[in-house]
Amino acid sequence: MxxxxxxxxxxxxxxxxxxxxxxxxxxxxxxxxxxxxxxxxxxxxxxxxxxxxxxxxxxxxxxxxxxxxxxxxxxxxxxxxxxxxxxxxxxxxxxxxxxxxxxxxxxxxxxxxxxxxxxxxxxxxxxxxxxxxxxxxxxxxxxxxxxxxxxxxxxxxxxxxxxxxxxxxxxxxxxxxxxxxxxxxxxxxxxxxxEAARAQEMAELRAGQANLARDVHDIVGHSLAVIVAQADSAQYLRDDEIDRVRQAMATIAASARQSLGDVRQVLSSLEDAPRTGGAPRELDSLPDGIRDTGHELRSVVSGVPGALDGERDVVAYRVLQEMLTNALRHGSKESAIDVHREWSEDALVLRVCNRTAPDGGTSGGGRGLPGMKQRLESVGGTLDVARTDDREGATFTATARIPLAAR
Structure with missing residues (x-):
């Protein structure tokens, strides 16, 4: 024994x-x-x-x-x-x-x-x-x-x-x-x-999958919102406004091609290390794309634009893209979207303000807001979403702050 x-x-x-x-x-x-x-x-x-x-x-x-x-x-x-x-x-x-x-x-x-x-x-x-x-x-x-x-x-x-x-x-x-x-x-x-190395590898894989899902959501969601807005506006055009119909169809096709190119760029960037999400277009292209849908948009840029590194450049582009997508999807078609880009010595502040449609309003159940928060937190930024109610409805204001230098 x-x-x-x-x-x-x-x-x-x-x-x-x-x-x-x-x-x-x-x-x-x-x-x-x-x-x-x-x-x-x-x-x-x-x-x-x-x-x-x-x-x-x-x-x-x-x-x-x-x-x-x-x-x-x-x-x-x-x-x-x-x-x-x-x-x-x-x-x-x-x-x-x-x-x-x-x-x-x-x-x-x-x-x-x-x-x-x-x-x-x-x-x-x-x-x-x-x-x-x-x-x-x-x-x-x-x-x-x-x-x-x-x-x-x-x-x-x-x-x-x-x-x-x-x-x-x-x-x-x-x-x-x-x-x-x-x-x-x-x-x-x-x-x-x-085991720790395998766990780290699995965590990195899951993080990569989450980033991929967020990128595809932002790209496809924005393009679909533009396409829907163009399609909705085109059905109210008169038969003799063939030029405006062609312009709407051209915008739809351009948005679809742009979305497809962005998705391909994101997928190809997965093979690169470190991952940066590809080189984005200028921030001005996003408000211009909304205007092409026929939706009224007011854009203001204040301060002296500073330099953003690759990762912050991608974050700024994707966050503004998602802000405009939410405004276009949930906002009132009769009200303008206000976009303000404020540059300071240490940060870029993006602010998008829109009135909600009578039956609209952000549900808060999608990937948009959590995805923006994750992007901003990865570079030391913050996101603030405020709602103001009045007799005519509600106004949503989304404010993102992106530091120009790492904290």
């Missing part, structure tokens, strides 16, 4: 089973062939071998249980007075497994078990005077004569060596554990970066 935080394995971990069986077989052979266990029956000795073998078998699947079984084997050995055996070297596999695969509490407990186990083994071996302790190679491992000649120095040297032997596999397991965690965190970081 695994502790919380330990990796859960499905099925049988055959490497652990193999290590456990090999340990069990070696222990059985050692019990029958070598008398190094001291006192105790064969059954008592086999219990120790079984505990060590089971601990070794669980080093990967249940490191916490393997650590507990290791201490049970040590306790059984001390309680029964058994000497050390070669088979107990399999506990080094347990030290590796607890550091490599154990839960955090298992790692800490196994780390504390290394010096504790080394101290217990040394004290137990000294008290029993076992062959292992008696033949410990102090003279080869300890260079200091003072340490070799003193009992405490010899015991300290033995403790360090035993602890180093126990700690080596534990440190190796811990290093591999940290390396795996680093690799896993690096993979997670790369995955998160890839």
């Amino acid at each position: 695994s502790l919380p935080g330990e990796p859960r394995l499905r099925g049988v971990h055959w490497l652990g089973v193999g290590v456990g069986l090999a340990t069990l077989l070696a222990g059985v052979v050692e019990v029958g062939a070598v008398d190094v266990y001291g006192r105790g029956t064969t059954l008592v000795r086999l219990v120790l071998v079984a505990l060590v073998a089971l601990a070794a078998a669980l080093y990967r699947r249940a490191p916490g249980a393997a650590l507990a079984l290791s201490w049970c084997a040590a306790g059984w050995q001390v309680q029964q007075g058994l000497d050390f055996a070669v088979v107990e070297l399999a506990l080094l596999v347990v030290a590796y497994g607890t550091a490599r695969y154990g839960a955090h509490v298992t790692v800490w407990l196994s780390g504390l078990s290394v010096p504790a186990g080394a101290l217990l083994a040394l004290v137990y071996a000294r008290d029993r005077g076992t062959l292992v302790y008696a033949r410990f190679p102090f003279d080869q491992l300890v260079t200091s004569r003072t340490v070799r000649d003193s009992v405490s120095g010899r015991e300290s040297a033995a403790l360090v060596v035993v602890a180093a032997v126990l700690a080596a596999p534990w440190v190796l397991g811990l290093l591999l554990r940290l390396d795996e965690r680093y690799r896993s965190s690096d993979v997670d970081r790369r995955r998160a970066e890839a």
Whole structure:
């Protein structure tokens, strides 16, 4: 059974089973062939071998249980007075497994078990005077004569060596554990970066789709409003006013061709980076196009015209285009449209004022106003829409401010 935080394995971990069986077989052979266990029956000795073998078998699947079984084997050995055996070297596999695969509490407990186990083994071996302790190679491992000649120095040297032997596999397991965690965190970081890049790409794609929809709305909406106005005015012309009919049809055709060209220009600009929406015509062309429909329009330009960069030039053109489209679509045919372009040192202010038709008025449910706001906000501009009611109806005033320099 695994502790919380330990990796859960499905099925049988055959490497652990193999290590456990090999340990069990070696222990059985050692019990029958070598008398190094001291006192105790064969059954008592086999219990120790079984505990060590089971601990070794669980080093990967249940490191916490393997650590507990290791201490049970040590306790059984001390309680029964058994000497050390070669088979107990399999506990080094347990030290590796607890550091490599154990839960955090298992790692800490196994780390504390290394010096504790080394101290217990040394004290137990000294008290029993076992062959292992008696033949410990102090003279080869300890260079200091003072340490070799003193009992405490010899015991300290033995403790360090035993602890180093126990700690080596534990440190190796811990290093591999940290390396795996680093690799896993690096993979997670790369995955998160890839997901963020995909999300950014999707956001840019959706923004591009929204910009395309706004451009097409502004272009087609304006052209259709002009075409409808021309068509409405043409049906009231007399039969002998063939020249004015031809002029209306010519304006309709020109508006349609212009709209088609603008749409093509917008679509082709999607391949360019950064996207600017194409080079627009002069702002004067928009009021002139409204006049061609026969609708009265008064245009005023004040101040000294300044320079607009590519993006602001496009925004100014599209916003004024949408303002005039709304005025033409929702305004009264008997009332003039007032267009005011005011240039200052730091901004261009566009203002369009129109009376609403008796059954008109802006619904506010389309793309026009939100599209203008988005365009203006992209360059640090603002949009204000005001309505004034009186006895004869209502007057709508749309005011857009476009800064000449980035804020």
